[in-house]
Amino acid sequence: MTKKIAILGASGYTGAELCRLIAGHPGMEIVALTGDRKAGQSMASVYPFLRSAGLPDLVRIEDVDFSGVDLAFCALPHATSQSVIKALPIDLKVVDLSADFRLRDVADYAKWYGKAHDAPELQAEAVYGLTEFYRDEIRTARLVAGTGCNAATGQFALRPLIAAGVVDLDDIILDLICGVSGAGRSLKENLLHAELSEGTNAYALGSTHRHLGEFDQEFSMVAGRKVEVQFTPHLAPFNRGILATCYVKGDAQAIYAALSDAYQSEAFIEVLPMGAAPSTHDVRGTNYCHIGVVADRRSGRAQVVAALDNLCKGSSGQAIQNANLMLDLEETAGLMGPGVFP
Amino acid sequence: MTKKIAILGASGYTGAELCRLIAGHPGMEIVALTGDRKAGQSMASVYPFLRSAGLPDLVRIEDVDFSGVDLAFCALPHATSQSVIKALPIDLKVVDLSADFRLRDVADYAKWYGKAHDAPELQAEAVYGLTEFYRDEIRTARLVAGTGCNAATGQFALRPLIAAGVVDLDDIILDLICGVSGAGRSLKENLLHAELSEGTNAYALGSTHRHLGEFDQEFSMVAGRKVEVQFTPHLAPFNRGILATCYVKGDAQAIYAALSDAYQSEAFIEVLPMGAAPSTHDVRGTNYCHIGVVADRRSGRAQVVAALDNLCKGSSGQAIQNANLMLDLEETAGLMGPGVFP
Amino acid sequence: MTKKIAILGASGYTGAELCRLIAGHPGMEIVALTGDRKAGQSMASVYPFLRSAGLPDLVRIEDVDFSGVDLAFCALPHATSQSVIKALPIDLKVVDLSADFRLRDVADYAKWYGKAHDAPELQAEAVYGLTEFYRDEIRTARLVAGTGCNAATGQFALRPLIAAGVVDLDDIILDLICGVSGAGRSLKENLLHAELSEGTNAYALGSTHRHLGEFDQEFSMVAGRKVEVQFTPHLAPFNRGILATCYVKGDAQAIYAALSDAYQSEAFIEVLPMGAAPSTHDVRGTNYCHIGVVADRRSGRAQVVAALDNLCKGSSGQAIQNANLMLDLEETAGLMGPGVFP
Amino acid sequence: MTKKIAILGASGYTGAELCRLIAGHPGMEIVALTGDRKAGQSMASVYPFLRSAGLPDLVRIEDVDFSGVDLAFCALPHATSQSVIKALPIDLKVVDLSADFRLRDVADYAKWYGKAHDAPELQAEAVYGLTEFYRDEIRTARLVAGTGCNAATGQFALRPLIAAGVVDLDDIILDLICGVSGAGRSLKENLLHAELSEGTNAYALGSTHRHLGEFDQEFSMVAGRKVEVQFTPHLAPFNRGILATCYVKGDAQAIYAALSDAYQSEAFIEVLPMGAAPSTHDVRGTNYCHIGVVADRRSGRAQVVAALDNLCKGSSGQAIQNANLMLDLEETAGLMGPGVFP
Structure with missing residues (x-):
């Protein structure tokens, strides 16, 4: 039977991406969309590309009847999400796409997000939503915390x-x-077409990006010791995609083997032939992640490159993959399609 | 039962778009892909974005066993298409995406394409593939000629x-x-990123573009008299989409009514509210065409604007819509999804 | 002797473009830059590309000593400009880049801009800044009103x-x-890179764009009768450039002759060989306007295409060309350089 | 007195960039342009953006009279350059923009470029054209070898x-x-707008890019021992610019001091305030290089980021800077202008 879905905060890009993906999903149906400032508007007016998707109008959260809802995606801004989710029915399944429940430790949360958490009890309950590594926990979770898009990309390459x-x-x-x-x-000046097209720059220099909280938490847990990576993101003039180039010390063949082993049964993670270079073009609009490995000219060193679509595999696609597990649907349902190229 | 599909000339963009769309089509399955220069290669190597689509490798046309094929899409270059199709099994259903069978009159073909037609008998048999206007003929046709992408856009607005x-x-x-x-x-200099991004230009000035052959043929037939439009295409730096702005003399309300009437039952053609402006962003990656009408400040004049995706509704999506009819499938099968935005 | 220049409202794109052009101007020197919200900041912080231009910091207008200033460029928003200019020293030469003084008739201003003019006496004094057609008046003017960028492009083609x-x-x-x-x-949603790249749309449909006030005023004056053109602008994903495609009825040879005659002595207006198509790529970053003419296939009809850079020839370049005349400098000083390509 | 300049191989991007820069140069005049396949054509037809620059038509090299030429820029393809320069008058000053004379060691050349050098005697004579570090040698050189654009960027940050x-x-x-x-x-498929816009990818993975030959040569020489950096270039959808992000181990303050000291008298190299991030937007179309330094969160580690315009400071601008020295002109002549933004 088709599962009934609500999307809270549907007027942002991840909300729109959820709508797009669910439109092609055989087992999900959207029954409620919320957007506070845009309540009362149709999705066709907020996102004309969804005009033909037959979606309900946007309403306020307080006007949603959650009694018939099987699962809610929460695509609200960071910090808002925690107070909203705290007020939802206690048995409602939730996939949160914000940063609010990614860090298990309240002190880590305070460190990286600069405020005390409003729902620490939920924080403890939340399962980290990196599907390929938390599949069993996600299957039985009530609240899943979607990962950061950069955090997902880096972890697929390095974990x-x-x-x-x-x-x-x-x-x-x-x-x-x-x-x-x-x-x-x-609405930020540096995101205007006139400012952003035709060039590139680094940001959050010095390993200060908030997604480091996730890297630190996960990598240290996996390693059984403290691991602190160096991380520099760059902004470049294309809309979808993250390309991670990782510089590591280790044997390239062993690295390749570790990745191949880890992902051999995964539907969405493709380890390319040794030496091949992934491209974000090839995963745009999809839930796939492509990974390449190459030995550096200096022995004992290698580069691992991973590419995914930040809005899909890095966020809304991941969210649906998790929801599929939570709702006892086929994990890959609605997510196997190729992207759009060119 | 799933229909078996061959795509001849699968290494171009329209071939790749057919693969993308059929990957999400419930009633079609690709059994053969051809590409002469790239025969022997996998589609993953020619189009890495199709890596996960489970496609057969490219072969030469002469190596295809057409006995089990229900329909062939022919996505070959203009002029090549006619000789290839002439050599195919006489009862094989074919949707041709080239310009070779769009013009019914051999003299018109010679005038616009500068050579005598190699298969005039097929030219006579071919049905013009503008689905919304040739639906009945297409249903029973053996050979359907896909329209030009510009020709489709202009006809949706004006016909x-x-x-x-x-x-x-x-x-x-x-x-x-x-x-x-x-x-x-x-591979043309003016199509390089460095040359084409960051500006725009007109081409085929003076109403010399080949798609005028289609406009002349169709509009004159509909009007019952000779109709010659003026047509100027421009090239702008985005990958998918055609926006047609038509300047006409007539009453805007009557124009709006004519369009609304014509398309009220159509699944893919949306006439927007009076005064609204369509955008190619909203139809990118889809089989939809959005149409807007606005009265000019000078009475008796109006602008009609139409937007579609040249690779999908303007070419490969149209081809599948036609094939659906020819194969007795649901006309909209595999084509209803929303696009990718942003 | 080098002329001393102030730029009021230097934090917008036309202000930055004035800085860029004056940096390469042999006869001008910037002595004051104003920007109310950004007063106190360096231009390097507002526009890092101007870091090496040796510019003064931004100050408030009230803090500028105009006694040593030869000419002020006013690059303030529409409606703000008129009250600021009214308060400037009465003998200060001013080139205004806003829309405030383009329309001579107070009723026209009220019609197109939706408010009464605050400085109607200045409106009467202002000279319309389309240099090639108002050269003599500009030479002796105190206040010159820069044209709209669309208005300039259309007039170069049609006037x-x-x-x-x-x-x-x-x-x-x-x-x-x-x-x-x-x-x-x-900061508008539709100007974000994510929304604007990868597609195009029309806007101000139905001939409702404010620059029509200029077209009506100028074309009617030239014709000696009322002339109302139809005008549809489109937004496309590149930063600089306007391409005007004009559809006219008339003999293409006569049209070509009229343009060639009008511009034969002009340094910045190039009429391309008959049939050639201008491109905005070729004028990006320059003060040139390229114009092409082609006969339509239907006799008695033609297309005239004009290309210029909206920020340069359409705005700040034009402003400097006018200032050169007002300051008795060589008209072309600082403006002859080729653009940047690719 | 104005120096007479010839550009050999003027039909490529670096040739066009030389023309652009010399158009604004007070001490240089172009007297000959060559382009074998395009000989006989005007530069306006090859590069319409140079239409107004008053340039001579393209001719074959054998038709150039070098007797009155003060200096030739050689912007020919790699491997072609060495045979052409060998045949030029022995006393003609030459700035070569190809890779042919960058490596001093014939064995290194053979290793990185896969062939024996055709003019090893010239290879020995050539001075490496990284102006800021070879200024004195360049001043008296007859043949200067322009650096690779990637090589220049990396060296400005690291040397x-x-x-x-x-x-x-x-x-x-x-x-x-x-x-x-x-x-x-x-003309390569991956450089088409349709393939390259909207995404990014790494290439030359594993530290296999030819510019490593230059890094190895220069860094090892400076260090007095073998130094082999790891180097991964990425291709992103903008036309001009290189952003180098260098990961180094060392004290950020000491690093900042070393860069500030090295470049304190340099006109074109700007070390930004500690912690600031350079952007290619800010140097597009210019001869400037911006450098930023930031301490990583892990002590003893830092990132150094450098941005320049590959066609200008990375190639043709550097070439003119070198030519200025060789011709006893002001080193900065024609190169101080700000770029074009947006």
């Missing part, structure tokens, strides 16, 4: 290497090139 | 107006802004 | 044709494709 | 650090994001 012990844990460098949509639909 | 007699037939101006993919995967 | 009587005045269609920077540095 | 001994020589990682024009005007 199996740390787990397998094939790289030097003290010298991991993670260099990212990110598309624009990761910044959301926010 | 009902000519049929309804609500515009001056002697003063129709059709101004187009076209994305890059319409030019195909051809 | 000589109306003056020469070689086109039907009742059937002039002006179709524009505009780059993004024309909308300025304003 | 002073190696010289000052403030970074660990065994752990230098150089990650680059490169605009499209670095690949030249070559």
